[in-house]
Amino acid sequence: MTYQQRISLFLLIDTIIVLTAIFIGCFLVYESFNVINYPIVLSCVAILISHYFFSFHFHLYKKSWEYASIGELVIILKTVTASIIISAIVQGMIIGEIFYRLLVVTCLLHMILIGGSRFCWRVYRDRYLVKDVNKKRTLVIGAGSAGTMVVRQLLKRNDSELLPIAFIDDNRNKHHLDILGIPVIGSVSNITNIVSRLNIDHIIIAIPSLKKQELNTIFQECAKTNAKTQILPRLEDLLVGNISVSKLRDVKVEDLLGRETVELDIEGISEHITNKVILVTGAGGSIGSEICRQIATFHPKKLILLGHGENSIYNIEMELKETYKQSIIDIIPVIADIQDIKKMYSVMDTYRPNVVYHAAAHKHVPLMEANPEEAVKNNIVGTMNAANASKWAKVETFVMISSDKAVNPTNVMGATKRLAEMVIQHMNRDCETKFVAVRFGNVLGSRGSVVPLFKKQIEKGGPVTVTHPEMTRYFMTIPEASRLVLQAGALANWGQIFVLDMGEPVKIVDLAKNLIRLSGFTVDDIGIQYSGIRPGEKLFEELLDFDEIHEEQIYPNIYIGKTKEIYINEIEEIISNLTVLDKETLKRRLIDLANHQHVTQSLIQYSG
Structure with missing residues (x-):
């Protein structure tokens, strides 16, 4: 009509x-x-x-x-x-x-x-x-504004495959009431029984204001059933009335971290980046590329994408140019190896960046155990090259990305990261450039992390391989890790190591179980196999050593580690003797030095 x-x-x-x-x-x-x-x-x-x-x-x-x-x-x-x-x-x-x-x-x-x-x-x-034939019987968790709006839309849409059957809400004052003709029949603790009794096929979590720990609790109850679970996650949608069935999405593993996202000082970051020349090393990597995406939102004058892999640099360049094609941002790709000192000086001389974010690094623990000399070349020598070139070019701020594995390291990767931190702290002496490091835990979804591996194993039908049932790690999302890096640059003072309060560590086996359930399977369907701890791995990671801890926060949930003794001469000695040291000697020396076990004799004596 x-x-x-x-x-x-x-x-x-x-x-x-x-x-x-x-x-x-x-x-x-x-x-x-x-x-x-x-x-x-x-x-x-x-x-x-x-x-x-x-x-x-x-x-x-x-x-x-x-x-x-x-x-x-x-x-x-x-x-x-x-x-x-x-x-x-x-x-x-x-x-x-x-x-x-x-x-x-x-x-x-x-x-x-x-x-x-x-x-x-x-x-x-x-x-x-509105026909109910072949519709999925749906349980809505949350009988508040968001849940009511979702149910209203499900009832009025003939094309929706979901049929609301009941509400769940922990507010007992709502129990036994009907909302839009749909009964409120229990609390979160009753989910398993209700799903079984009412033959529920689908569950919608419609509480946008949920904290992650609360969401995790609800999801664990939903995971005990065979019903598919979806979520309406954003509080902002509720505030503007933008609640619709199309907003429903599957629960993601990052929703279940059990830690709230840190809100950052956008104004301070903007002042640090807007209309400035910014250079990112390792710009094609999972962290580096996300840093580039977030930097671009602040409209720098130039954004230099430096990386060794041409395909990854090309991909992030094309993505940014497509996203910001109407913008005045000058996006410049540079193919370079941070181990090439002359090239690093040439890049700094050509573009004269105001801020450098150093994300280039080797980070795969077992691979670096097998190739310690490459870890030294990239993580230590490469950091030295980028830092010295930045100092020479009088860069305002240099932000190095570090890892929780740098604390009491038991592996080559962590040791080289800790020694790279020492390099950064040493660079602050008699220098106009502010050198800082940012230390955080494992990043969900980054290359080489457990999540992509687990997903591939689940797609193949399992089993999912976990090294040890007690293995725990701190986790954060790629966007949050990148925001922390930008915040560190805005807060930077000479020689600081910034650490994010990452909440409670997560058991890897629990992460695996959640991924299996989120993929629509049960743990029995896929299976979990324990493969044993790999060379250099620890059961538990730390973000700060005991004598590094500052109790006060420089920013909500952000701490500064205390400066410890720096062994720059010993680091330079390792580099100068890199070609004559066997792998085992090199590994022992790196780990000892990173753990502040200072040895006075020369490396040749040490190796003997």
């Missing part, structure tokens, strides 16, 4: 309703069917004309009545009341008398008939047009 046809139909219906209301009103008030007299005809004309006027004025004819609610009822009330008032004014001015009883009765009938004509379509649609 076209808009013009719809308007014509409503005008016809409303004309019949107004005349019927006056006709019945005459009979009820005067016990007469005689409406063919001047005062009544005048009242009919006045009410009709004013009804049409106010219907258009209040957009009554633009409402979609299959979705009618309180808002539409208020508009009907306004339209009818205004029409009756105008009719009374016309009667008083032209006839000299106002027929109060007739107008009151007509008003009531008018409102009942107009409202009934609209709402009966919704009742008819909900009862007869």
Whole structure:
């Protein structure tokens, strides 16, 4: 039906309703069917004309009545009341008398008939047009505003495959109530029993304000069932009324971290980046590329994407240019190896960056155990090269990305990261550049992390391999890790190591179980196999050594580690003897030095 046809139909219906209301009103008030007299005809004309006027004025004819609610009822009330008032004014001015009883009765009938004509379509649609055949029986967790809005949309959408059956809510005052005809039948602790009893196929978590630990608790209850679980995650959507079935998404593993995202100082970061020349090493990596994405939102003057792999640099360059094609950001790809000192000086001389984010590094623990000399070249020598070139170019701030594995390291990767931190701390002496390091835990979804590996194993039908049942790690998301790096740059002072309070560590086996459930399987379907701790791995990671801890926070959930002794001469000695040291000697020396086990004799004596 076209808009013009719809308007014509409503005008016809409303004309019949107004005349019927006056006709019945005459009979009820005067016990007469005689409406063919001047005062009544005048009242009919006045009410009709004013009804049409106010219907258009209040957009009554633009409402979609299959979705009618309180808002539409208020508009009907306004339209009818205004029409009756105008009719009374016309009667008083032209006839000299106002027929109060007739107008009151007509008003009531008018409102009942107009409202009934609209709402009966919704009742008819909900009862007869919206079919329940083959729909998934759905349990909605959260009987608040968001849950109610989701259920309303599910009920009114004939094309939705979900049929709301019941609400779950921990507010006991809502128990045994019906909301939109859907009962509130229990609390989160009853989920397993309710899903079984009501044959639930689908669960929607509709509490956007949930904290992650609360969400984790709810999900663990949902995971005990075979029902698919989805979530409506954003509080902002609730605030602007932007709640819809299309917003539902699967629960992600990062939703279950059990730690709230740190809110950062956007204004401070903007001042540090906007209209500046920014260089990112390792720009094609998972962390480096996300840092580039977030830097671009602050509109730097130039963004230099430096990396060794041409494909990864090309991909992030094309992505940023597509996203910011209307922007004045100058995005410049540079293929370079941080181990090439001349190239690093050349890049710094050409672009003169204000800020450098050093994300290039080897980070795979077992691979670095097998190739310690490469870890030294990239993580230590490469950091030295980037830092010295930045110092020479008088870069304002240099931010190095470190790891929790740098604390009491037991492996080559962690040791080289700790020694790289020492290099950064040493660089601050008599230097205009602010050198800082940012230390955080494992990043969900980064290359080489357990999550992509687990997903591939699940896709193949399992089993998922976990090194040890007690293996625990700190986790954060790639965007959050990148935001922390930007915040560190904005807060930077000479020689600091920034550490994020990452909440409680997560057992790897629990992460694996959650991923299996999120993929729609049970642990029995996929299986978990323990493969044993790999060379260089620890059961537990730390973010700060005991004597590094500063109790106060420089920013909410961000700490600064205390400076410890720096062995720059020993680090340079390792580098100079790199080609003559065997792997085992090199590994022992790196780990000992990173753990501050200072050995006075030379490396040659040490190796003997």
